[in-house]
Amino acid sequence: MTTAAPEPTAPREISTVGVIGLGTMGAGIAEVFARNGFTVIGVDQDDEGVARGRQHLEHSTGRAVARGKLSETDQKALLDRISLGTSMADLAPADFVVEAVVESLEVKKAIFRQLDDIVAPDAILATNTSSLSVTEISTANSRPGRVVGIHFFNPAPVQNLVEIIRTVVTEADVLERAKSLVEQVGKNPVVCGDKAGFIANTLLFGYLNHAVSFYEGKYASREDIDAAMRFGCGYPMGPLALLDLIGLDTAYEILDTMYKQGRDRLHAPAPILKQMVTAGLLGRKTGRGFYTYEGPDSSKVVADERTPSADNAPQLRHDITTVGVVGTGTMASGIVEVFAKSGHDVLYVGRSQEKVDGVVAGITRNFDKQIQRGRATEDDKAAALARISGTTSLDDLADVDLVVEAIAEDLAIKTTLFENLDEICKPGAILATTTSSLPIIAMAKVTSRPQDVIGMHFFNPAAIMKLVEVVTTVSTSDDVAESTRALCDKVGKVAVSCGDRAGFIVNALLFPYLNDAVKMLEAHYATADDIDTAMKQGCALPMGPFELLDVVGNDVSLAIQKELYLEFREPGFAPAPLLEHLVTAGYLGRKTKRGFRDYSAR
Template sequence: MTSTPAEQRVFKTIGVIGLGTMGAGIAEVFARNGFTVIGVELSEDAIERGRQHLEHSTGRAVKREKITEAEQAEILGHISFTTSIDGLADADFVVEAVVESIEIKKDIFRRLDAVVRPDAILATNTSSLSVTEISTANHSPGRVVGVHFFNPAPVQNLVEIVRTVVTEPDVLDAVTGLVGQLGKNPVVCGDKAGFIANTLLFGYLNHAVSFFEGHYATREDIDAAMRFGCGYPMGPLALLDLIGLDTAYEILDTMYKQGRDRLHAPAPILKQMVTAGLLGRKTGRGFYTYDGPDSSAVVPDERTPSADSAPQLQHAIGRVGVVGTGTMASGIVEVFAKGGYDVLYVGRSRDKVDGVRATIERSLDKAIGRGKLDEATKVEVLGRLTGTTTLDDLKDVDIVVEAIAEDLAVKTTLFENLDDICKPGAILATTTSSLPIIALAKATSRPQDVVGMHFFNPAAIMKLVEVVTTVSTSDDVAETTRALCGKLGKVAVSCGDRAGFIVNALLFPYLNDAVKMLEAHYATADDIDVAMKQGCALPMGPFELLDVVGNDVSLAIQRELYLEFREPGFSPAPLLEHLVTAGYLGRKTKRGFRDYSAR
């Protein structure tokens, strides 16, 4: 087959096979952009359901005043319906959006051979099946491409365009241009189960399920950690309930069978829940319980914490000590002072101690400038601060939070000193994000009083605190720390003492997977970032985030995860190691995955 050059292709008539939620949405997208659309379904009843999808979707747009009633009528007027695939004889572009069955899809592409013109382009909207295998059912596989819209198609701007090894370049160019005409953002990737967004998203979701399955943290804490620690719109378990656990299982199973990556092997509890009919929102029960099928309203169940179980201060907390003068320490001092606590903070020199106060003053002035604080409150907060260069001054505090360098030897020495200095019953907390807290506890004579209190940067703004308990931490210390977080206006989540805690243990393997995807030349950094921001509604793409965090920091955390869990999939991506070796650490060195020198 000789294809028409991309610049000569003119798309006027679009065929859409399958008018379920996704197919109807795709038909609407094309109709909104003035294309003539022919929708194909198996029966008149199915056509009627598809028509209703379209009327409801465009009707909602009218109610929101996004379009007028006249525009709605015009959109619907662009769409005709048929139960015969023969009706697509004049289509320039056909996209199938039927059930995720390889045999059903191949049969459609086989039948299209005898119907469409030789220059028509054919596309599948599959989210996980092999586009290459689907294309082999057509006598001209070079004209077949994957065009993966995201649900709901009229709203979501991302479209993954999936090339096979035989997709003709001009076909790829033409489809990329067509998707751009729709006002969508096309990203191009190779034919691998999951493509970009699902490959990265479902590995992360599966990992979160394993946390829940292993009782490492509660469903509420896992979801809260990712929402408040990473700014994600939904926690992973709530998102799985929305997607459907059966759909998630099938996607993971397909990805595992194709790539043999153990991290994509569905967590056993997923299969158990699917077998039990606990599919998420659509059945009214999944990881959470809802007030009915297809409801988004969560209702209490046997796992829901009772109001009576809210943590209480089992230790009296009056005066707080903070050791450290860096960005994190300054933020923690500010948080406690704003929370009404007198804070004694310790630095190595008077200049560093004075620097903490200056940093907090600047922060408070910014808050005043934004109208979030008044001068009187600023004076009160600053009045609660006392700086010192002497650790011995911490002898009367009720809790000490250390926020010094991430060096186990340095922290261990500090805890040995705090053990001698602090009064009996004082809580000793560490803000470490990666070091073993039990090693610090063991350095003291009071391991029961040692706890992790992992604030997120910037501490004055970020809501999350991971409260990390060791095998020695007493229950009353853990409860007091959680209650204290609540009094500071923070969201406390509880977990055990292992590498990464909750957030980093879920976040960094996902970032590492993105680096591996890039180094395999599967997609560009820009396309991967766009896919995750627009396809998954994440606040930043993985490479944007890596360059902000620092590739050296990311590599150190990934190494800790690999050393602790010995999971082959956690081994740091060689590309990440090479960038760190080259000194390309991200924004702080003006070069990382991107070059910032001209910005």
């Protein structure tokens, strides 16, 4: 006689959620669940913490009411679903418990140890840690398989991203139920493994640390570093301003934890971070960090001893009336349009009459689009086109005040061009290159006037993007550098200054971050979709790294990464093998219909 196997027990339905720790994050998490109909039990260590949590909840929901996003009736119902206290025993009915206490491994482990004797054996336990080992926290519980990381982003009611961290022992059912719960409260879950920093912080803080190194090495000013990433990449904040918002002490701890776990030198906190933390310069919360603020917890930046004086704004030390542009591609055409719109006479040089005619046709189309959108008039178009003329002869550039070359990114071709420009252009004319990665000094040295050679790195499309990196070599004269910055301002661009080394500011900060994302993908730590989602929703970036790589082109990205590696000899800058393999296979991104994603059916 055989006995029938028992029916599998259905997963416990989650209706009551426990939240341990009622600071800004814990109270925000409690609000998220209560907003979505869950009964919430909030616990803090003392009455003061409970009062602070209640205040957070009232203020946050009150702001939602004031903005018309929540009615007063719904606010009351939401708050009625939350009970607050100081006893861990109150968590007994909870089906799901998330802790959001101080980032201390011992404190968190003590909590998970306590929960063993309080909640039901099938309740799911979660930690909101942003940097500690979820695996180590889980070992404090008698059933580590039911422990998972649930990393909300601050402020939790607003931010849509939640990182779900699986350990090597997290049960598959626990992971799926946690993911389903996060989706149920209207958040976007991304799943990743248990390593310090998870997805968003690993990629974000490597980039932030690199920016600090730029500042520490006096490669560029804090204002120029931040402006470069805001205007060059469309980031909502520059890296140093973002560090001030996060808190330099928090940033240091996250980087230190990441470095100790992964031993990646790029995560070793820049020495100046520790010095600033020791000095109490923690950012906005103390009123001073990389910038100085009106007071503690203020967001208003005030002038300090490092703030550029308005009296020292760059002036045109060279008379620049006529501009020459060499090239007829997208970048060259955009530069022609920029100068013509700002009132300069522009003479551009192409290799054939067909290419010369194509520039005027392209600029005309751009104006027609702007006129349709109400951003320009027919008179604007006629005036700009009247200032533009094209030629197929370099010799026609003899009388221009500035030449900007925007030809192929090939050093041999560019140096030959600069040899010719040196012979053709009048004394005192500024010779500029738009190179994004090649050494400008190599072009300067083939001329008899290296003091007049400078980098003007426009961003594509030049007519729209605000940023220009003004790159000086060891030979560039101060007058030429100042005049170039002043000219950028005159034509409506934001100029940032830096020295002549691979990547300048933007590419030197951007591409190591993209390379780190590729390494994360090839290690099977997370999917490309989850990594993109994490960076867009967790860090408010306009595009995820793989979206951006496919737009830029994997071949272009690989070439820039190789230049950075050759220049800095930093092991962490070595191009990810997966990136090289995709380029070898011809999977270059959108332009070949396949890169990190397949675009053939789109």
